[in-house]
Amino acid sequence: MSRAETTARLGWVTGVIAAATLPHLGHLPPWVPLLLAACILWRLGVATRGLPVPPGWVRIGLAFACFLGVLATYGTINGLHPGSALLVVMMALKLLETRRPRDLVVLLLIAYFLVFAGFLNNQSLPWGVYLLAVAWLTTAALQQATRPRAPLPAAEALALSGRLLVGAIPVMLILFLLFPRLPGPLWGIGASPGSATTGLSEEMSPGDITELGLSEELAFRARFDTAPPRNSELYWRALVLDEFNGRTWRRSRPRSQMPLQADQLVPGGRVIDYDIVIEPHGRHWVFALDVPVGAGGDEVIQAADLRLATVRPVNERRTLRLTSDLAAAADLALPRRDQEHYLRLPPEGNPRSRALAQELRAGSADDDGVIQALLTRFRQESFYYTLLPPPLGRHPVDEFLFDTREGFCEHYASAFATVMRAAGIPARVVLGYQGGELNPLSGYHVIRQSDAHAWTEVWLADQGWIRIDPVAAVAPYRVSDGLMGALRAGEARAGRSVQAMQWRRQAARVWDAANTWWNTSVVGYDDASQRRLLERLGFEGQHARTLVILLAAGLAASLLVLALVLARGLLPKRRDPVVLAWAQLCARLARRGLPLQPGETPRAFAERVAAARPELAVRTRALARQYQQLRYEPDPAPDLRERFLSGARRFRPGGWSRAVR
Amino acid sequence: MSGKLVAAPVTGADTARARADHALSAAPVLEALDGIILGKSRELRLALACLLARGHLLIEDLPGVGKTTLAHALARVLGLRFQRIQFTSDLLPADILGVSVYHPERRGFEFQPGPIFAQLVLADEINRATPKTQSALLEAMEEQQVTADGVTHPLPEPFFVVATRNPTEQTGTFALPESQLDRFLMQIRLGYPDPVQERALLTGIDRRSLINQQAATLEPEHLRVLQQAVPAVHVSDALLDYLQALLAHSRDSRDYVAGLSPRGGLGLLRAAQAWALLHGHAGVHPDDLQAVLPAVVAHRLVARAGTGDADPGRALIEAVPVP
Numbered sequence: 001m002s003r004a005e006t007t008a009r010l011g012w013v014t015g016v017i018a019a020a021t022l023p024h025l026g027h028l029p030p031w032v033p034l035l036l037a038a039c040i041l042w043r044l045g046v047a048t049r050g051l052p053v054p055p056g057w058v059r060i061g062l063a064f065a066c067f068l069g070v071l072a073t074y075g076t077i078n079g080l081h082p083g084s085a086l087l088v089v090m091m092a093l094k095l096l097e098t099r100r101p102r103d104l105v106v107l108l109l110i111a112y113f114l115v116f117a118g119f120l121n122n123q124s125l126p127w128g129v130y131l132l133a134v135a136w137l138t139t140a141a142l143q144q145a146t147r148p149r150a151p152l153p154a155a156e157a158l159a160l161s162g163r164l165l166v167g168a169i170p171v172m173l174i175l176f177l178l179f180p181r182l183p184g185p186l187w188g189i190g191a192s193p194g195s196a197t198t199g200l201s202e203e204m205s206p207g208d209i210t211e212l213g214l215s216e217e218l219a220f221r222a223r224f225d226t227a228p229p230r231n232s233e234l235y236w237r238a239l240v241l242d243e244f245n246g247r248t249w250r251r252s253r254p255r256s257q258m259p260l261q262a263d264q265l266v267p268g269g270r271v272i273d274y275d276i277v278i279e280p281h282g283r284h285w286v287f288a289l290d291v292p293v294g295a296g297g298d299e300v301i302q303a304a305d306l307r308l309a310t311v312r313p314v315n316e317r318r319t320l321r322l323t324s325d326l327a328a329a330a331d332l333a334l335p336r337r338d339q340e341h342y343l344r345l346p347p348e349g350n351p352r353s354r355a356l357a358q359e360l361r362a363g364s365a366d367d368d369g370v371i372q373a374l375l376t377r378f379r380q381e382s383f384y385y386t387l388l389p390p391p392l393g394r395h396p397v398d399e400f401l402f403d404t405r406e407g408f409c410e411h412y413a414s415a416f417a418t419v420m421r422a423a424g425i426p427a428r429v430v431l432g433y434q435g436g437e438l439n440p441l442s443g444y445h446v447i448r449q450s451d452a453h454a455w456t457e458v459w460l461a462d463q464g465w466i467r468i469d470p471v472a473a474v475a476p477y478r479v480s481d482g483l484m485g486a487l488r489a490g491e492a493r494a495g496r497s498v499q500a501m502q503w504r505r506q507a508a509r510v511w512d513a514a515n516t517w518w519n520t521s522v523v524g525y526d527d528a529s530q531r532r533l534l535e536r537l538g539f540e541g542q543h544a545r546t547l548v549i550l551l552a553a554g555l556a557a558s559l560l561v562l563a564l565v566l567a568r569g570l571l572p573k574r575r576d577p578v579v580l581a582w583a584q585l586c587a588r589l590a591r592r593g594l595p596l597q598p599g600e601t602p603r604a605f606a607e608r609v610a611a612a613r614p615e616l617a618v619r620t621r622a623l624a625r626q627y628q629q630l631r632y633e634p635d636p637a638p639d640l641r642e643r644f645l646s647g648a649r650r651f652r653p654g655g656w657s658r659a660v661r
Numbered sequence: 662m663s664g665k666l667v668a669a670p671v672t673g674a675d676t677a678r679a680r681a682d683h684a685l686s687a688a689p690v691l692e693a694l695d696g697i698i699l700g701k702s703r704e705l706r707l708a709l710a711c712l713l714a715r716g717h718l719l720i721e722d723l724p725g726v727g728k729t730t731l732a733h734a735l736a737r738v739l740g741l742r743f744q745r746i747q748f749t750s751d752l753l754p755a756d757i758l759g760v761s762v763y764h765p766e767r768r769g770f771e772f773q774p775g776p777i778f779a780q781l782v783l784a785d786e787i788n789r790a791t792p793k794t795q796s797a798l799l800e801a802m803e804e805q806q807v808t809a810d811g812v813t814h815p816l817p818e819p820f821f822v823v824a825t826r827n828p829t830e831q832t833g834t835f836a837l838p839e840s841q842l843d844r845f846l847m848q849i850r851l852g853y854p855d856p857v858q859e860r861a862l863l864t865g866i867d868r869r870s871l872i873n874q875q876a877a878t879l880e881p882e883h884l885r886v887l888q889q890a891v892p893a894v895h896v897s898d899a900l901l902d903y904l905q906a907l908l909a910h911s912r913d914s915r916d917y918v919a920g921l922s923p924r925g926g927l928g929l930l931r932a933a934q935a936w937a938l939l940h941g942h943a944g945v946h947p948d949d950l951q952a953v954l955p956a957v958v959a960h961r962l963v964a965r966a967g968t969g970d971a972d973p974g975r976a977l978i979e980a981v982p983v984p
Contacts, residue, residue, distance in 0.1 A: 579984075599979040601947040633944035634895040 007047045008151045012141040013104050014040045017091050019134045020111040023118035023127060024084045029073045032088050035066065039092040054096055063093050084117040104145035111138045125518040136165055167565075170558035178551040180544060181527040200285065200431050204241055204410050204454060205248040206389070206396050219433060219451065220287050221277040221444040221516055228445065229272065229289070231435050233326060235455065235467065236287040236447060238432040240305035242342060244421070246349035247396050249414060249429045252341070258304040265293060266464070268327025277319045277444070277520055284309040287433060287447070289324035290467060305428070306330055306465075317519055329464040334426065342426030342459060350418060352398040357422030367460050370423050371468060374416065378473045381405070383412075385475035412470040413454040426459035430467075441513035578630050578641065581648040585623065592653045602627050616653055623647055683890055687939050689878040690738050697734040697871050698727055700858030704849050707956050708735060708823070710935035713884075713891050716846020716928060717802050717822040719787075719960060724827065726851045730868050732783040732823040739884055740877025742817065744779035748790035750833065754797035758807045759814075772809055777801055780817050780881070784824040788834040798822070799841050819884055839919075839961075846928045847953070848960035887938065894934040895944035902984045903947055904930060907954070910981050911962060917973065918963040929957045947983045954978060 017040065025033060045051035054062075066089040067077075074082040091110045098104055115138065118131045140161035144151045152160065220236075228234075241249035276287060286300055286308035295301075300308050300320060308322070331338075345354075357370075364370045384406040392399045397418045400411045407415075413429050420427035434453035436445035455469040521529075531543055539546045586596045586605070594609055606624030610617030626644040629636050687709065694705045708731065711718045720728045729745070736743035746757055759775030776782070777798070784798055801807050802822050806815045824845065827834055842848075854862060862868075904926065912920025921929070930945075932953035937945045955974030962973040 596982075597979075599951070599981060599983065601951060601983050603946065603948050628946050629943070631899045632895075632897045632946050633942070634897075 003047070005150050007044075009101070009104060009145050010044065010047050010098070012144045012151070012157075013098075013107050014044065014095070016108060016111050016134070016138045016141045017095070019137055020114040020118070021088050021091075023121060023131065024088065024114065027081045027121070028085055028088065029069075031069065032085050032092075036088055036092040039095050043095045043098065059093060059096055063089075066093065080117060080120050084114060084121070087114050087117065101145050105142065108138055108142045108145060111141075123523045125515050128518065128522070136161060139165060167562055170561065171555060174551065174554040174558055176525070177530070177533065178547055178554060180547050181525075181530050200238055200452060202239065202283075203248050203250045204414065204429060204431060206392050206400070206407070206411050206414065217449045218279050219281075219447045219449050220279055221446055222274050222287075222436065223276075223442075223444045224272060224274040226272065228438065229326060232472075233289075234435050234445070235290045235430075235453075235469075236433040236436075237290050237292065237307055237430055238285045238287050239430070240307050240457075241429040241431060242305070244345060244414075244418060246346040249417075260302040260304050260306065264304065264306075264331055265291070265325075266329040266332060267293070268325050268329060270326035270328075271323060272326060273321070273323050275319055275321055277317060277516070277524070278314050280315050280317055282313055282315055284311075284313055286310055286320060286322070288322050289326065290430075291325055291328040291330055292322060293325045293328055294323040295320060317524060319520060319524055331459065332462060332464045334459055334464075339426050339459065342428055343421050343424065345418065345421050350395045350397040352395070352402050353415070353419055354422045356401065357419045357424075360419070361423045367425050367458075370425060371420070371458060374419055375468070375470065375473045378412070378416075378470050383407075383474045385412075385471060409471045410454045412474065413456050416468065416470040417456045417458075420456070420458050428457050430455050430457055434469075439509045439512050439516070441509055442516040444513075444516050446512055446516075577645060578627065581645050582623075582627050585648045585651050588651065589653055594653075602631075613653065619647070619651065623651065683887055683938050683941070686879060686883060686887065691939075693738045693875060693878050694734055697738075697868060697875065698731055699861050699865075700854050701727070701731070701851060704851055705731070706936070706939060707847055707849050707953065710932055710939055710953060711847045711956075712739075712819070712821045713887050713938065714846060714928075714931040714935040715819070715888055715891075716932065717824065717844065719842070719845040719848040720823065720825045720851060721828060721848055721960075722825070722851045724786075726853065727868075728823075728825040728851060729783060729785060730872070731851070732781065732825075734868075734872050734875070735821075735823070736781040737872050737875045738877065739781070739879050740881055741780035741819070741821070741884075743781050743783070744776040745783040745785060746776050747785045748787050748794065750789055750791060750835075752790045752794050754794050757794065757798055758801060758809060761810050770810065772812065772814060774814065775807075777807065778814075778816060780819055780821065782820075782822045784822055786827060786834075787824040788826040788837055790835065792835055792838075795835065795837060795841060798824075799844050803844055819881070819888060839963075842960040843922060843924055845960060846932060847956040849956050850959075891931060891935045891938055894937050894942075896930065896934065897944055899984055900933075900945050900947065900950065903981070904933075904950065906981050906984065907950075907977060911958070911977055914980065916965055916976065916980075918965055921958060921961055925958065925961045929954060932957050951978050 017036070021028075021033065021036060042051060042054075046053055067086070070082055070085050070089060071077055074085070076082055077086060087110055091107055091114075094103065094107055094110070098107065112135070115131050115134050118127065118134075136158070140154075140157045143161050143164075144157050151157070222236075239251060241251050243250045243252045271293070272289065274289070278287065286295070288295075288308045291306055292302060292308050295308055298311070300310055300322075302308050310318070310320075334342075360370045360373045364373055382405060385408070386406050387408060389400075389407045389411060390404045392404065396411075397415045400407050401415050401419075417427040417429050431452075431454050433447045433451040434455070435451050436447040438445050453471075455467060455471070457465045457467055459465050530547070534543055534546055534550075539550075582602070589609060590596065594612060596605055597608075600608070602624040606620045609620045613620075623644065626640060626647070630641060630644055690709060691702070691706060694709070695702050698705060708718055712735070720731070722728060732745075733743060735741070746752075755775065757775050757777050759773050759778065761770040761772050763769070764771050787795060787798070801816065802820075805820055806813050808814070826837065853859070865871075907929075908921050908926045911917055914920075929950065933945045933950040936953050937949040940949065942949060954977065955972060958974045958977065959972075962977065964973045964976070
């Protein structure tokens with residue numbers, strides 16, 4: 001092997017090593033990639049500049065030191081991150097002592113492992129595409145490293161390994177779809193709880209949601225079975241806050257933990273079924289349209305304040321099947337004790353708001369009048385909806401209502417609920433999301449963190465809990481068009497071409513649809529999806545057995561097809577009907593005891609048949625003559641082909657022949 | 662049937678008629694030969710096909726089975742100038758090719774053509790001559806010319822060598838090397854006649870006088886036309902597939918010491934074309950190929966010891982299915 005060839009192979013392998021390590025850079029301690037880079041450079045130096053290979057004791061010492069290093073960094077060598085760090089270290093050190101192609105193969109096998117670990121680390125679509133590309137590259141490098149002749153040009157190597165991988169696709173699909181799946185997420189191994197906790201928090205102070213206002217991060221997706229409700233009806237309930245300390249709304253734990261009683265809900269007849277796909281947030285919240293009335297499976301429970309919660313925290317992306325009744329009424333009869341709970345305010349603070357409540361109460365005939373009066377006040381006085389509200393001081397509600405009058409949804413919700421409570425109307429704050437953007441490509445509504453919202457619920461005798469969204473009174477666009485609509489109405493943004501925005505929007509939709517598909521159909525393909533697939537294919541019961549049989553049959557079939565495709569080059573070209581007709585004729589005679597002898601020509605065969613079966617002599621000889629003319633002579637008569645084909649197809653040797661050789 | 666036919670030039674537009682003419686013109690030749698050499702019609706057709714394919718013929722057999730008679734009869738029937746060279750161990754190349762002789766009156770050398778300057782040369786018992794003499798003949802055969810003292814003398818057209826050899830087990834012989842054997846298109850055996858033919862031979866007229874009485878049945882010009890028609894005989898892709906399968910098997914099989922050479926494959930094709938021409942086929946049939954194959958491969962394929970097959974050609978035919 002020439003020096004240039006060795007270097008070319010080494011180049012492929014080091015490229016693959018670097019590419020396979022890249023996804024792990026985020027969690028590797030910095031010394032590991034540095035070590036790898038140093039080893040790569042040294043090894044290339046050995047190949048091209050004649051640097052000495054480090055002696056054995058240095059390599060062994062380094063290996064020991066690196067092992068200790070990993071142990072010291074992580075405190076363990078178990079787990080995804082220490083494991084991949086060890087793999088990278090092993091690769092780096094192995095690289096120093098590569099001599100034969102076999103050593104390169106070992107390195108490439110480690111690279112495959114790293115690619116796999118990369119999937120465990122992060123299952124997003126972009127990384128998925130990247131890791132597939134690295135797997136392709138690794139395959140090309142493997143083929144280059146083990147090629148007995150000189151390495152191919154890069155494009156050819158990639159084309160060849162690409163063809164290999166394309167050939168593997170059927171097997172991959174069958175294994176993916178049919179290999180028995182463990183219940184629960186395989187991918188969840190790497191996700192650390194609490195690593196994804198952006199989004200709502202369990203309490204609300206002025207300014208909390210504002211932080212989310214500009215986040216385009218995905219919160220969850222939803223897909224309705226039927227036509228989706230209007231945007232202004234899309235109130236996704238996540239949390240209910242019922243305790244107020246003058247500044248912050250909280251959830252009073254004992255009350256909200258109680259399960260929902262069956263008699264709390266009165267159906268309203270606008271039932272909607274839908275799926276939601278929740279991005280991991282590390283909590284128990286489920287986002288359900290108001291009012292959720294049912295959740296499939298034991299995974300989700302509904303609490304007395306109507307919100308849904310999962311039993312296990314949502315640490316991985318999870319798909320839930322939910323049912324909501326948009327017109328359901330809740331808590332028509334609220335016990336006295338509960339009414340008092342929802343009226344509770346801190347003993348002091350926000351005096352002006354309390355005074356306002358008394359004023360409204362005095363000026364209105366009933367509860368409904370008080371609500372309308374406050375909403376009218378929001379609508380008619382100069383309240384502004386803004387993402388940049390001024391900071392508030394000791395009496396936040398007072399300051400907001402009477403001084404700044406600029407705020408985000410939490411300001412309005414908090415103020416509204418406070419005034420209601422002060423006016424003697426039971427009220428609570430609901431946290432969740434409002435609206436969402438339908439992606440027509442995937443059919444999913446996409447709900448982002450910027451859709452986070454807070455609204456209020458008031459309790460009226462005989463009507464139960466009524467949703468009041470004070471923001472709808474101030475900035476109705478917020479509710480009908482989403483945040484951007486509201487902001488454009490208030491804070492006109494100049495200088496951005498509408499067309500460019502539409503184009504970006506469309507691109508974002510395509511990207512989102514691809515991600516949705518990837519997350520729900522690929523990463524989210526679990527034992528339940530597998531079960532559904534089998535049922536759709538018409539297999540009932542005994543899933544394990546069906547899977548094994550289907551798996552074996554599918555693999556055998558796809559390998560057979562692959563073998564046939566590969567063998568096609570070795571087999572004769574598609575057979576001429578003339579040849580086929582002759583072969584069938586021979587087969588018919590063979591069944592009657594006259595098989596074609598090895599090396600026998602058509603004429604010789606016809607003569608033998610004529611000797612054994614004189615009654616067939618004329619026809620057989622004529623057919624053999626025609627066959628020879630068609631096959632071996634130039635320019636056969638125009639109708640000869642048809643005559644031969646019809647004659648050969650009609651040829652039926654009856655009876656049994658005594659064998660004549 | 663007329664004894665002589667006017668040479669019909671082969672044209673693409675008229676190949677069917679030309680083909681019929683070729684077959685017809687060959688028929689009286691074969692008829693005449695059959696009358697002289699009894700019971701060897703297959704060998705005679707092979708010999709004629711070999712000549713039409715511009716190959717040379719090697720006959721391997723015991724003395725006295727009619728090798729010389731066959732060569733002589735062929736020359737007579739085809740109207741070719743005939744020369745017989747008896748190879749002996751002291752025969753020198755110049756005895757075959759000719760020598761330059763000094764002519765004092767002209768004060769110069771003049772080339773005296775040897776016996777090879779004939780249209781049909783019978784090289785009798787070629788394996789009794791020394792390798793040097795053997796190769797002189799074989800080189801002349803291959804190149805269709807003789808070079809002496811820097812001057813090239815073309816051999817006459819058509820030029821056909823029938824060489825005979827005794828089975829190599831006999832004493833006083835020099836075996837022909839394989840590379841030299843390859844220059845012969847075919848090798849046939851005559852073998853003993855069967856009893857009926859032998860009786861006819863014993864009671865009939867002397868073969869020699871029969872030959873002397875035989876008139877030529879074909880004009881030399883016509884023979885040339887037939888020779889030119891041989892490479893034009895249609896060969897279909899299917900037949901080429903078959904031929905290549907045969908060649909591939911001879912090379913891949915472990916039954917043979919060595920496979921057929923490309924020259925052997927080409928010879929096989931030419932011989933099959935000549936055979937198809939003789940039988941009036943519009944294209945080469947697998948039957949034509951199979952008919953000439955044993956003779957074409959007889960001296961080229963050597964069965965590996967222990968395979969126990971006396972006729973490598975027959976074994977090859979039976980090993981490869983006709984496509």
